[in-house]
Amino acid sequence: MRGLWRASAIAFTIAGVMALGLTADWDGSVRAPVRSQPSGPVTFERIRNAEGEPGNWLTYSGQYSGQRFSRLASITAANVRRLRIKWIYQLRTIDTVETTPLVADGVMYLTRANDVIALDAATGRPYWTYSYPVPSGLALCCGRQNRGLALMDGRLFLATLDARLLALDASSGALLWSTAIADPADGYSSTAAPLVVKDKVITGIAGGEFGARGFIDAYDASNGTRLWRFQTVPGPGEAGHETWAGDSWRSGGAPTWTIGSYDPSLNLLYWGVGNPGPDWNGIQRAGDNLYSDSVVAIDPDTGALRWHFQFTPHDEHDWDATQVPVLVDAPFNGRLRKLLFTANRNGFFYVLDRQTGEFLLGREFALQTWADGLDNRGRPIVKPGTAPTVGGVVVAPPSNGATNWWPPAYSPDTGWFYVMAYDGRGTFYSSDTEYSYARGAMYLGGAASDEDPSNAGLSAVRAIEPSTGRRMWEFPVASKSASGLLATGGGLLFGGSIDGYVFALDASTGAERWHMSVGGAVMAPPIAYATRDVGYLAVAAGDAIVAFTLD
Amino acid sequence: MTLIAAGVVILVCTVRGATDIGAGAKMFQAECAGCHGQRATGGLGPDLTRGAFRTAVDDAAMFRVIATGIPGSRMPGALGRHSAEDVWQLVGYVRSLGPAPMAAARTDTTADRQPSGESLMDAQRAAVVRASDDGNLIVRITTLHGAVHSGRRMDEDTFSVRLLDERGVLRSFERSSLRSIERLASNIDRQPTELDEIVQRLGTPTK
Numbered sequence: 001m002r003g004l005w006r007a008s009a010i011a012f013t014i015a016g017v018m019a020l021g022l023t024a025d026w027d028g029s030v031r032a033p034v035r036s037q038p039s040g041p042v043t044f045e046r047i048r049n050a051e052g053e054p055g056n057w058l059t060y061s062g063q064y065s066g067q068r069f070s071r072l073a074s075i076t077a078a079n080v081r082r083l084r085i086k087w088i089y090q091l092r093t094i095d096t097v098e099t100t101p102l103v104a105d106g107v108m109y110l111t112r113a114n115d116v117i118a119l120d121a122a123t124g125r126p127y128w129t130y131s132y133p134v135p136s137g138l139a140l141c142c143g144r145q146n147r148g149l150a151l152m153d154g155r156l157f158l159a160t161l162d163a164r165l166l167a168l169d170a171s172s173g174a175l176l177w178s179t180a181i182a183d184p185a186d187g188y189s190s191t192a193a194p195l196v197v198k199d200k201v202i203t204g205i206a207g208g209e210f211g212a213r214g215f216i217d218a219y220d221a222s223n224g225t226r227l228w229r230f231q232t233v234p235g236p237g238e239a240g241h242e243t244w245a246g247d248s249w250r251s252g253g254a255p256t257w258t259i260g261s262y263d264p265s266l267n268l269l270y271w272g273v274g275n276p277g278p279d280w281n282g283i284q285r286a287g288d289n290l291y292s293d294s295v296v297a298i299d300p301d302t303g304a305l306r307w308h309f310q311f312t313p314h315d316e317h318d319w320d321a322t323q324v325p326v327l328v329d330a331p332f333n334g335r336l337r338k339l340l341f342t343a344n345r346n347g348f349f350y351v352l353d354r355q356t357g358e359f360l361l362g363r364e365f366a367l368q369t370w371a372d373g374l375d376n377r378g379r380p381i382v383k384p385g386t387a388p389t390v391g392g393v394v395v396a397p398p399s400n401g402a403t404n405w406w407p408p409a410y411s412p413d414t415g416w417f418y419v420m421a422y423d424g425r426g427t428f429y430s431s432d433t434e435y436s437y438a439r440g441a442m443y444l445g446g447a448a449s450d451e452d453p454s455n456a457g458l459s460a461v462r463a464i465e466p467s468t469g470r471r472m473w474e475f476p477v478a479s480k481s482a483s484g485l486l487a488t489g490g491g492l493l494f495g496g497s498i499d500g501y502v503f504a505l506d507a508s509t510g511a512e513r514w515h516m517s518v519g520g521a522v523m524a525p526p527i528a529y530a531t532r533d534v535g536y537l538a539v540a541a542g543d544a545i546v547a548f549t550l551d
Numbered sequence: 552m553t554l555i556a557a558g559v560v561i562l563v564c565t566v567r568g569a570t571d572i573g574a575g576a577k578m579f580q581a582e583c584a585g586c587h588g589q590r591a592t593g594g595l596g597p598d599l600t601r602g603a604f605r606t607a608v609d610d611a612a613m614f615r616v617i618a619t620g621i622p623g624s625r626m627p628g629a630l631g632r633h634s635a636e637d638v639w640q641l642v643g644y645v646r647s648l649g650p651a652p653m654a655a656a657r658t659d660t661t662a663d664r665q666p667s668g669e670s671l672m673d674a675q676r677a678a679v680v681r682a683s684d685d686g687n688l689i690v691r692i693t694t695l696h697g698a699v700h701s702g703r704r705m706d707e708d709t710f711s712v713r714l715l716d717e718r719g720v721l722r723s724f725e726r727s728s729l730r731s732i733e734r735l736a737s738n739i740d741r742q743p744t745e746l747d748e749i750v751q752r753l754g755t756p757t758k
Contacts, residue, residue, distance in 0.1 A: 094615055094618060094619055096619065096620065096622065134559075136631075136633075136634065137632060138631055138632070139632075140631035140632070141620060141627070142620070142627060142628070143620055143627065143628035143631055144628075144630070144631055144632070161631075239583055279659065399625075429561045447585070447586070448625060449625060450624065450625055451624070476709075478708055478709045481709075482622065497708075497709045498622060499708040500706070500708075501709050501710055503710070504711070512727070513613075515709075515710050521622060
């Protein structure tokens with residue numbers, strides 16, 4: 001389940017404000033920005049080399065590596081105190097805003113479930129809005145959110161709450177094609193930004209609270225034809241099928257509701273997989289339940305599985321592995337290796353070899369009471385008495401996890417991994433009566449309360465040294481904060497808090513360098529970009545997008 | 552935020568007449584009773600029969616809570632699965648569970664009740680309780696300059712803290728300007744005498 005640290009949300013447009021389809025700009029006369037940056041279409045090659053374009057934010061994670069690191073260095077520890085709000089774009093929604101905007105050559109593209117808006121990135125004034133009508137009665141575990149877009153070759157790609165994939169003309173907002181990913185009546189929905197690789201649009205799917213069998217799909221970017229599907233619950237005859245008792249695989253969940261990362265040098269996708277269904281009762285699904293709560297490495301050309309690593313076998317705590325994998329080439333035990341870092345919802349930070357999937361290191365990064373560590377292959381040594389019970393069992397992390405979907409960051413300058421972490425316990429209940437799968441209905445097998453019984457929950461931004469898993473510093477923030485993070489070449493780490501602040505920390509020390517009250521919970525990661533030679537920080541806060549520049 | 556508030560107000564006006572507590576009760580049993588209890592007296596979720604809520608201070612706020620859920624909790628949003636009209640019916644039902652609706656939440660069914668001085672005071676008290684809800688602490692703050700301020704902690708967040716000091720003055724501090732925050736007493740039971748004092752202090756200017 002996507003964590004409920006995010007509020008639920010509804011694409012709730014105020015009547016009369018948003019018309020269906022394309023709407024003209026407010027005065028139709030906003031001039032196009034001066035393009036001092038590389039212009040022309042955003043190609044696969046440009047995304048692949050996004051590190052070289054710090055003025056743009058071309059893909060959800062900033063780079064294919066998932067590092068969320070911007071080389072934009074104009075905002076530094078020395079001048080960040082001069083950061084001021086430049087503009088605010090009001091989204092006029094009561095949905096939780098979790099979007100990561102894209103910025104390409106002076107134009108910002110962002111989502112409000114399920115609308116797409118193009119803005120002048122320098123002024124926050126709109127070029128166009130595309131509104132997608134969201135049907136009522138959808139099976140959504142957690143409300144209506146959307147976390148962003150993909151952009152390539154003049155096209156924007158949006159996955160909708162009713163599980164469709166759309167392509168829009170990036171200059172006009174006109175719909176180019178629309179294709180069904182899955183049937184929402186089966187409990188499927190889409191909330192994540194797609195990923196474009198070469199000529200394909202890659203997308204996962206949500207629906208893990210409805211027993212909807214997960215998958216990762218690739219579509220032809222030119223016309224929306226589906227090219228391959230990787231099932232995250234293996235069917236009969238496939239490897240891993242034996243990890244599901246009886247027919248439990250049919251309603252096994254294992255959704256893929258966040259975006260993955262991509263390594264062009266190995267030509268591999270890395271994608272996190274969510275919880276098995278039903279969430280809190282594993283009696284009927286004996287076995288490890290592959291590939292739930294795993295990261296899978298997939299060939300983007302064919303959809304073939306190269307390797308997998310499962311963080312939480314036979315999960316009964318809803319600890320989806322839907323954190324964006326962070327890909328880094330760095331020395332490990334004296335040898336330069338292609339690594340994958342992830343801080344998992346189950347409370348452990350992992351280092352894997354991303355060529356082979358080999359487990360290299362695992363260490364707690366937040367409070368956990370369910371495992372006596374990991375064995376030498378990375379499998380948790382589960383403590384007895386931590387599975388959900390009818391009367392309730394108290395375990396850390398809570399169901400929403402030690403972290404969740406909100407993206408971490410990595411700075412090549414410090415060599416450290418940064419995550420918004422949570423120390424706290426929750427209570428897990430299993431159902432004592434028979435539960436059964438019904439198409440499109442909630443399939444939970446129990447319940448969970450994330451209120452810490454001793455009211456001692458703590459959120460903190462933490463810096464982790466990846467070769468040891470050691471905590472280098474932490475910065476406590478309001479409990480249950482849920483922003484992602486951004487690391488910059490200016491030596492800063494940006495984030496936000498649930499009590500309505502945007503802040504900058506020194507990436508080396510964790511010392512606070514700047515904060516501003518924006519009055520709305522920050523439930524999304526910040527980005528950095530530049531246009532007309534001015535550097536910006538932008539982040540969704542409350543119901544708005546807020547952009548900052550140095551005064 | 553104002554635009555959203557305006558949108559909600561429009562809905563209040565347009566849908567108010569359609570409030571059907573019976574329909575709300577049915578929806579409650581189907582959707583909410585699992586966590587809040589069949590009689591709404593609480594379970595995994597809080598007791599909804601108290602009439603005053605931390606997050607749903609009025610009908611518009613309750614609509615929003617039910618519609619969108621509460622971040623950081625297991626309370627999901629209903630609007631993905633239900634219409635705005637359904638949610639308003641649920642708001643009407645939940646309000647009907649409380650002992651005495653607040654002025655802002657009064658529905659047609661209670662319009663004939665004249666608000667007595669006592670119930671106005673109750674509403675005021677509820678507002679104060681809400682404002683000081685999390686913690687309800689007495690704190691002593693020492694600034695980097697050595698100044699000391701004691702009082703009731705009104706709110707505290709990632710970077711700042713606000714209190715109502717012993718002389719009834721509202722004070723706001725950046726954490727970075729403080730040497731210490733000492734928590735002197737936690738009044739979880741909300742001793743009535745102390746609250747009455749504050750209610751009196753804050754309530755009198757309105758007359």
